[in-house]
Amino acid sequence: MANTSSRHEIPVETGARLLVTRLRETQGGLIVLALLVGCGAGLGAVVFRKLITAFTHLFTGHADYSAAGHAGNPHLPWLGPFFVLIVPVVAGLVYGPLVHRFAPEARGHGVPEVMFAVAQRGGRIGAQVAIVKSLASALTIGSGGSVGREGPIVQIGAALGSTLGRLARLTENRLRILVACGAAGGIAATFNAPMAGVFFAMELILRDYTVESFGVVVLSSVTASVIGRAILGSAPFMSPPHFEISHPAEYALFALLGLLGALVGVGFTRALYLIEDVCDRAWRGPEWLRPAAGGLLLGLLLLAVPQMYGVGYPVLQNAVNGQYAIAFLLVLLVAKIAATSLTIGIGGSGGVFAPSLFMGAMLGSAFGAAAHHAAPSLTTSPGAYALVGMGAVFAGAARAPITAVVILFELTGEYSIILPMMTAIVVAALISRRLTPDTIYTLKLRRRGVDLDAPPVDPRLTADVATVMAPVPEPLPAALTIADASQRLALSAHGALPVIDDQGAYQGLVTARAAAEALADPAPRSTDAGHAATVGALAEMPAPLAAGMPLADALHHLTTADGTGLPVLDADRSALVGWVTHQAVLRALHAPKIVTIEQPARTATMPPKETSEVQV
Numbered sequence: 001m002a003n004t005s006s007r008h009e010i011p012v013e014t015g016a017r018l019l020v021t022r023l024r025e026t027q028g029g030l031i032v033l034a035l036l037v038g039c040g041a042g043l044g045a046v047v048f049r050k051l052i053t054a055f056t057h058l059f060t061g062h063a064d065y066s067a068a069g070h071a072g073n074p075h076l077p078w079l080g081p082f083f084v085l086i087v088p089v090v091a092g093l094v095y096g097p098l099v100h101r102f103a104p105e106a107r108g109h110g111v112p113e114v115m116f117a118v119a120q121r122g123g124r125i126g127a128q129v130a131i132v133k134s135l136a137s138a139l140t141i142g143s144g145g146s147v148g149r150e151g152p153i154v155q156i157g158a159a160l161g162s163t164l165g166r167l168a169r170l171t172e173n174r175l176r177i178l179v180a181c182g183a184a185g186g187i188a189a190t191f192n193a194p195m196a197g198v199f200f201a202m203e204l205i206l207r208d209y210t211v212e213s214f215g216v217v218v219l220s221s222v223t224a225s226v227i228g229r230a231i232l233g234s235a236p237f238m239s240p241p242h243f244e245i246s247h248p249a250e251y252a253l254f255a256l257l258g259l260l261g262a263l264v265g266v267g268f269t270r271a272l273y274l275i276e277d278v279c280d281r282a283w284r285g286p287e288w289l290r291p292a293a294g295g296l297l298l299g300l301l302l303l304a305v306p307q308m309y310g311v312g313y314p315v316l317q318n319a320v321n322g323q324y325a326i327a328f329l330l331v332l333l334v335a336k337i338a339a340t341s342l343t344i345g346i347g348g349s350g351g352v353f354a355p356s357l358f359m360g361a362m363l364g365s366a367f368g369a370a371a372h373h374a375a376p377s378l379t380t381s382p383g384a385y386a387l388v389g390m391g392a393v394f395a396g397a398a399r400a401p402i403t404a405v406v407i408l409f410e411l412t413g414e415y416s417i418i419l420p421m422m423t424a425i426v427v428a429a430l431i432s433r434r435l436t437p438d439t440i441y442t443l444k445l446r447r448r449g450v451d452l453d454a455p456p457v458d459p460r461l462t463a464d465v466a467t468v469m470a471p472v473p474e475p476l477p478a479a480l481t482i483a484d485a486s487q488r489l490a491l492s493a494h495g496a497l498p499v500i501d502d503q504g505a506y507q508g509l510v511t512a513r514a515a516a517e518a519l520a521d522p523a524p525r526s527t528d529a530g531h532a533a534t535v536g537a538l539a540e541m542p543a544p545l546a547a548g549m550p551l552a553d554a555l556h557h558l559t560t561a562d563g564t565g566l567p568v569l570d571a572d573r574s575a576l577v578g579w580v581t582h583q584a585v586l587r588a589l590h591a592p593k594i595v596t597i598e599q600p601a602r603t604a605t606m607p608p609k610e611t612s613e614v615q616v
Helices: 004-008 012-025 027-060 077-085 087-102 111-120 128-142 150-167 172-191 194-206 211-232 250-282 287-304 313-320 326-345 353-374 382-398 401-412 415-435 442-446 482-491 512-520 551-559 582-589
Strands: 496-500 506-511 565-569 576-581 594-598 611-615
Touching (some): 027 128, 087 128, 087 287, 111 150, 128 150, 150 172, 150 353, 172 401, 194 401, 287 326, 313 326, 313 382, 326 353, 382 401, 551 565, 551 576, 576 582
Antiparallel strands (some): 565 576
């Protein structure tokens, strides 16, 4: 007897297609993918940190050479402290060709590349970036490169998210969200800071907040953090000193520290790209050899100031604990700016978040020590100022105040410092915005001609409004009653009409919706007691259009307006000169383009060269 149960079996290929479809199109599928990305980012962060530790041991013989002073390498005792001249060169000979051949985007600090991929490439990042970035950044940091691990882990997690999303054939919107999930997971696992990972991804990577994206990014961040804590432990990033506000006037000092933090953050940004430009102009050899050749300069700097070796977390902790003199703190601050800029300028791979924290700790500790010497009864310990300075410099460089507050709170676990930190961070972000329109991340893209804040514009939308505006529909007198105006609006082809006063001056715009709501109101508006309300009371003043305005800007105003059109005003914004509708802009977009086609070059048997115009 035949087995009839086989008729109900689903073929394996069909089942796989159904699974992929559900992952691609349903909210539950996006949650599953976010959890998988969180797992991958958490494991990637663990592997990345292990690689840094392994390479640091290999090159120096110490767990973290930044705290070892001028100690020698136990594997090469005959070199003494001069081994630091060699290890950046050796590492550069390895990761230089690796990055140049397989993933050029892995060079640098990583976050701008992820921001660009999300904003203008639909979230597409090559799968090889995760592997190349892991090796290149671990070699850079392990051999003395004075950079951080946040940029690499963001790019590694984002590449994992992008790869998984493309395998599931997600739409661009969902692929972007999955890239943000990977970035959040990487930050959460490597710094043991799940909330910071979420806000870093939302504020810097997605640059947008929606319920769908926020929820799945949180799930990915939590998943990665759980994996990181299970393997790396749950100890806080650093041990903060005891903190309490001695006097309310101390908040003025925190605000001043925020101002200084903005100056240092902006100064670091400019120094970073200035040194990168100098390296670009000075280097004339093959690009793959640049990290090794520049490694000799980095080695000389490390020989002079060994505290610049690698990320430098032990040195940062010592500064928070108040173990350095003010003059030496300022030396470390300037040296860190130079070392980080040089590391990235020669082609190294690593982040700028940890260096900005380092600079902030040096600045804050020096500022706190000076303030404490000047007014010991008014100020708290210098270590508290070091923590506030960390947030201020990061906010001044990255201009991400929410991320700065959350990440410093999670990294220190000290809630009592939140109010001073918020004060300094907000001041730093505001001052930074006044000093420069770009952040340390967006400036790298702007130098390539990429403006993340400017939406892509169709060339046909660069024409002026004057080329498509139509005559103004008959305006409504401001003294007209709402009932009469409603009849005119009902008979009009437009959803809104302009309003003018007795002198013909423009008073605003009245929409059919506003008139209908006014008529339906049981307590109608009135201008005077006992008189019917007039249309002038309903007039609203939308963003004005000008004849010389590009169509792209006019379209933005049209999409946010209630009616089907907007008036075009003269230079004084008092008289109506035209009317622009959605249909007019649409006609401009679909107008045939004139393409000039050149005929082949003239020969002895051909007539003279001609051109013809063809409509496309």
